[in-house]
Amino acid sequence: MPSPLRSLADDIRQRSDAQLADLVRRRPDLARPAPADLTALASRASTRASVQRAVDALDRGRLQVLESVVWLAAPATAASVAPLAAAGEAEVVPALEDLWAAALLWRSPEGLVPVRTAGEVLGPIAGLGPTWFELGERSGIADPEQIRAALAQAPEAARAIARRLTWGPPSGSVGDGPLSAAEGVAAEGARWLVGHGLAVVTGASEITLPGEVGLALRDGLLHRSAELHAPRVQTRALDADLADRVAGGQVTELIGLVDELAASWGVQSPRVLRTGGLAVRDQRLLAALLDVEPDRAAFVAELAYAAGLVDDDGALDPVWAPTAAYDDWESEPGSIQWARLARAWLASTRAPHLVGRPVEGGTGSANALGPDVVWPPIRSLRRAILDELESLPEGASPSREGLIERLRWRHPRRLPVTVEDLVAVVLREAEWLGITGRGALSRAGRALLDGSEGAELAATMQPHLPAPVEHVLLQGDLTAIAPGPLTGRLAQFMRLVADIESRGGATVYRFRAETIRRALDAGWSADQILDGLRDGSQTPVPQPLDYLVRDAARRHGQTRVGAAAAYIRSDDEAALGAMEAARELAPLQLRRIAPTVLVTNVHPQTALELLRDNGFAPVLESAAGGVVVPPPTAHRALTRRRHSDLLHHQVDEGYAASLVTALRAADEEEQARAEHTADTPEETDPITVLALLREAAAERHGVWVGYSNNLGQVRRMLFYPERVEGGRAHGVVDGTRQTLSVHRITGAALD
């Protein structure tokens, strides 16, 4: 019999180019890094890791068919699989084709054979117990008719137990002690089943229903319900235009929020925590600023971060600030802005919903923008959920339960347990992003999923965004209203000179003395501000606003604050004038800030000395304005604690003894290592070791392995592997069970 590996390789070799291309598209991990040849491709296709990925990607229908094939333990055909899967032959054919195309099955002359690792990956098939063969029992009844006949005569207790174990788990205990000693009806029943060859004892009081018996009790059906086809999802039909409009509204709001965040962080940048991320307090401040729930504030911050619009500025004392990319983004039309955000979200491995939740395996809760928010599964989950939405007709808004049901069918092995929560989170974020509108995928969202990007993607959203306006309406109550999204420069200007009071389709700005002052601080003059307002407004500037601006300007800058290291003051203005003029004092770079005050950036002591050197007679002034009398000048060193020279270099008896013991032990170990490494097998490549161990396990051969223990010593031993999984080989050494870690096996050779 040819070895199984070679046969999959043969099958793969015989595939057409198109089929091979299909294969690597279905299983991208086979293509990267590029395998050397088809044999390498085939061996990679049968590695556990790769098969695991392929199996995890199966929907429940395919999975059931694959389980049926693996269960058969013989080359399978549509005719042999169909009864197990409770389906017509025609129904299972496409599934079998798919599994073959994914190289989870290969074609032998007798029928389809699963790759060997498929069984390992799947684990117990459909909750059935191990077969008689696997249990090591040759005497059990395998024929379904016989099993049913035997059971028909069983006492009620035995039948009850069999019924309990039928749909899994296939094992159960009766009482605590050994089964033979247990009392009661249940124990009787269990003993009856064991006695009549319908169950085996697998533990102290545990019995197991062998797979054949289980299947017979299931009337030959592997699964309780055959689910070859995806369940239908309850949907609410929505006008597709409405969904688009709603999405457009959401996008307008989202862009406004991102703008607001960047505008605020550009001026007052929040600190980056030592552990990375944004402090909870700053997140709350942001929520208050944006006037949204903290959840949503975290989402906006994370989104801006994912899209590269804000980042850690990398300074010594780092803060979160808008990036240069933000400046480009800001000048783009809304639809392009959206496209960038949406694509960033779709590709991001950050899960904003984790913000504020307890960190798994850590203390405290996750901070926005912090490392704990990275959760890679969210990306495929987003995609999975949106793909389900995409499979629905245009404008269909699915019920959440239906969607979850469908997801469970589509990805039975890959969904996290918290899927309900996650679906809610993803749908919420998709809604905020305008990818959906009232739960239905918007046309722009559909384009996003189809992989459009840039201007093409933006064009799908553009008609649903409000047309940008280029003016505001100024009102006498010191508000300004932009009846739509403002374009770049005017938006910046308005945000500078006024606070946003209300956001939505329109933006309401409020002018206050503080906001005008802010603009003045930023270097605008009153006239420039008023000109800016006149240019940006369709209505004349109301008199109170004009007055407010001028009044704020009048008071602005009346007092000034600056820094100096020292001042020189004197009532003798002429003396100060002389100092200013003295060439010798030029190093002080004196500056007159008032008739009687000079300032310098030189340290007071230096200034004092320089002035004295040049014939002036200054005294030092204290912070309280008094004259400082210098302390006595004689210099004294500090008294330091000195090291004691006692207790050094003492070797007492106990210390000597333990030292010698340790040295001796080390020496012995060295010798032992030299002895043991002498006859260990040659070093072998781990892939080869694995293949060797698998083969030996299947054929029940022994293998000589070199195995390194905790101290790094390599020992040679004869190992009888039974199964290899998860990087561990379970088997027998010298009559005792042992589990070896594959990575510690330095070499292996067949006995």
Added chain:
Amino acid sequence: MNDGPLIVQSDKTLLLEVDHPRAEEARRAIAPFAELERAPEHIHTYRVTPLGLWNARAAGHDAEQVVDALIQHSRYAVPHALLVDIADTMDRYGRLTLTKEEVGGEQALVLRTTDRPVLAEVLRHKRIKPLIGARVDDDAVLVHPSERGHLKQELLKVGWPAEDLAGYVDGEAHPIDLDQAGWHLRPYQEQAVDGFWHGGSGVVVLPCGAGKTLVGAGAMAKAKATTLILVTNTVSARQWRDELLRRTSLTEDEIGEYSGARKEIRPVTIATYQVLTTRRKGAYTHLDLLDARDWGLILYDEVHLLPAPIFRMTADLQARRRLGLTATLVREDGREADVFSLIGPKRFDAPWKDIEAQGYIAPADCVEVRVGLSESMRMAYAVSEPDERYRLASCAAEKLPVVDRIVARHKGEPTLVIGQYLDQLDEIATRLGADVITGETPLGQRQKLFQAFRDGEISLLVVSKVANFSIDLPEATVAVQVSGTFGSRQEEAQRLGRVLRPKEDGRTAHFYTVVARDTVDAEFAAHRQRFLAEQGYAYRIVDADDL
């Protein structure tokens, strides 16, 4: 994209573009559930609140109509969350009802629900539990009649307003008829009366001048029972009395006035809020009035000014029919919820056109004059105690020449100078050679001066804050405020409208406020400015030098 006049904001405000061709239509559509908050020149702001939505519910509008109105008139897509929220909020009204039912052979007040979990939820609240009696069945509990008002207040606070269907006592019957000789109730007034009568209790919103008194009279003619009318002040009391004598079958003997001056209790009694809230040694001395007769109807004039103690009294009067009359539901103190639960929901709202006819828009030209303080004054101000600052700024001597200039400018026009501090007023009066009226001025003297002012014999009066609260303050075309405020901002706008009437020849009235620059005085002025501008008054700020 829809091209409507309305923009829905995420904070539940609605912006209405006034100059839009379909603005009126949109305004009518949103008026039942949204309250007008600001009305400056270009864009009016309405706010959607739970109370507004419940008012709309009580008036028979359903969530669908509200959502439709928003979607139809909105320029941009309305946030879905907002629509859901509206539907949810409206759905909360009416899950609980207060009804009269036969329990154990007796008529009893019962709180009944159509939704058991809601009842369970509200019964768990600490403040509601003591107001509730025994269980009647799974869906109902007994309520002591005296707690009817408190219960409604508390239920509203927890977001489950109860619909009060428990009915009313008829009160002591008294024949009252409208005497419609030569005039008739206008159609909207009849609608208002019917709306109220049908609802049993509640508030009718009508602008000043739209005939609120007649709606009151109409309601009395429906009730045909003894009536207690609560009004803001004695002037108003007299107006009510005159109007009732003219428009109804009531005679002078049947109408009593219960105020600071007179204490008459007759089948129809008009009392002022002030007298009811007067306390002696911590106790309200005139509470007996409320029980003096078996009133069949209680009328509240200017509900938005109703003082807090009256609310407490009203809580005990829930079995009597109550009619609130007002021009606005917005209250300065935020007690709209108490109006809703204790007086009742809005039963009628006048169409905007009528409000406009009243002259909401720019009835007066408001000018704030800023006066710079001298250096010594600024120094004195800077080092003064915070509680003295206001007085110091208000009484700044620099204000006096400015007042002179303003008065001189409007020479011959009836002018009032209004202030808070008596020594300041005395000084102004001396400078201007005018008479001063303060709270201490004897009544006779005051009336004489007012009469002379009205007759045009004198054109200038200096009045104190106390005096400007007096009932018979005459109308003027120029008012100069040198210190203090008119009370709450709401009151200020109202009073302003009343004191300053545009001249018949079309000349506008003027309202000057003289304010000390860079002081707390100016900060107060900023609040006033905002409020007046929001009310649609034209507002200017000038420097004293530019006057």
